[in-house]
Amino acid sequence: MGSEAAEARAALTSGRDALRAVLAELDAYLATLRPVLGREIPQIFAPELAAVADAVQALTQALEGLGDEHS
Secondary structure (H helix, E strand, C coil), X not given: CCHHHHHHHXXXXXXXXXXXXXXXXXXXXXXXXXXXXXXXXXHHHXXXXXXXXXXHHHHHHHHHHHHHHCC
């Protein structure tokens, strides 16, 4: 794997891992709100949760694409 590809892979991996960490922290925070907001949480935060999940998926696919290019 070339230097540029390795750097790109490292950046994508870092971004994906950071988004996963944010998603985990957000989930933990939402757990603290569940007693207050109850079932409304999915409706309130659905767009944000979906956006983060989509970003993680896109980064994962990009990483897989990089792996396929250098297999």
